[in-house]
Amino acid sequence: MAADWTDAQNDAIVADYFAMLTADIGGRPYSKAEHNRLLQPAINRQRGSIEYKHQNISAVLKGLGEAWIPGYKPAFNYQGSLEDAVMRWLHRHPDWLASAIRTAMAPSAAALQEGATLWIGPPPTHSNAPAPEELEQMTAIARKYNVAERDARNRALGRAGEERVLAHERASLLAAGRTDLAERIRWVSHLDGDGAGFDIHSFDANGSDRLIEVKTTNGWERTPFHITRNELAVAEQRREDWRLVRLWNFAREPRAFELQPPLGAHVSLMATSFQASFL
Structure with a gap:
């Protein structure tokens, strides 16, 4: 039975993975086989072991709500120390995500002017859920590192997503021959x-x-x-009109689905903060 990976080995392979991921997102060529070959003597692990550990890293990044290398399908049976190694790397490189995906995240001016429509698919349901053990592990990682709050605080990501949906709405109305309505669309959060x-x-x-x-x-x-509480209130007040558009996979190929009120029919709503007032 192979010995558990050490922190040094985990740190080395995580750094190698992020080097490939940076190239992958940036559209630059790289060789997985060459990366693997150079790692083998450096960390004293075999090709197959390294290959599987790269898949483990994909699983950690998936749970963290980050981009991962598509060629390394997430594999979910991994040591908890690997999560620590990924987080160590991210903490040591706080600007990596912004710099690596800035170009990919923000649609080009040409694309927005052309108003390309988004891929809109069905929302997640029980029928299309992954295996329970995979879903449980991904949910645990997301909760542990509070990825929902991270995305909510990322203003650049939020603005880029709104801009992309704005372009989609305009394109859809123009395609339907409703130029009059397309000209009346308002980016409310930006203006007000x-x-x-x-x-x-x-x-x-x-x-x-x-x-x-x-x-x-x-x-x-x-x-x-x-x-937010206010968003939920407006969703209830304007049930016929309010929509939640969820954009995902945004750094690579943005996709989306829509949810209509009541949101409790689609998602589990959990209170995450409380207001404190003095007695």
């Missing part, structure tokens, strides 16, 4: 601030309102997200 309970005021082709709250992540479709 965050107090409205939605980010974009758009329209259906028949002229009815679409009050859109955008939630964006670089992670997979089941990455948890934050929603």
Whole structure:
């Protein structure tokens, strides 16, 4: 039976993985086989062991709601010390994510002007859930490192996601021949601030309102997200009009799904903070 990986071995392979991931996101060529070959003598591990550990790192990053290397399918049977190694690397390189995916995250000006529509698919359900042990492990990682709060605090990511949905809404209305409505779309959060309970005021082709709250992540479709008390209240008050558009896989190829009120029919709503007042 192979010995457990040491912290030094984990740190070395995590650094190697991020070197490949940076190249992958940036569209630069790299050789997985060459990376593996050079690692073998450096950490005294065999090719197959290194290959599987790279898949383990993909699983950790998936749980963290981050991009991972598509060629390394997430494998979920790993030591807890690997999570620590990934977090150590991220803490040592706090600007890595922003610098590595800035270009990929923000759609080009040309794409926004052309108004390319988004891929809109079905929301996650019990019927399309992954295996229970995988879902449990991904949920545990997301909760442990509070990825919902991280995404909520990432203003650049949030703004880019709203901008992408804005372009999609305009393109959809133009394709439906409703130029009049496309010209009336308002980016409410940008123009008026965050107090409205939605980010974009758009329209259906028949002229009815679409009050859109955008939630964006670089992670997979089941990455948890934050929603405010005010957003929930507006969703209840304007059930016919309010929509939550969830953007995921944003750093690579943005995809989306929509949720309609009541949100409790789609997601588990958990209170994460409390207001304290003096007696």
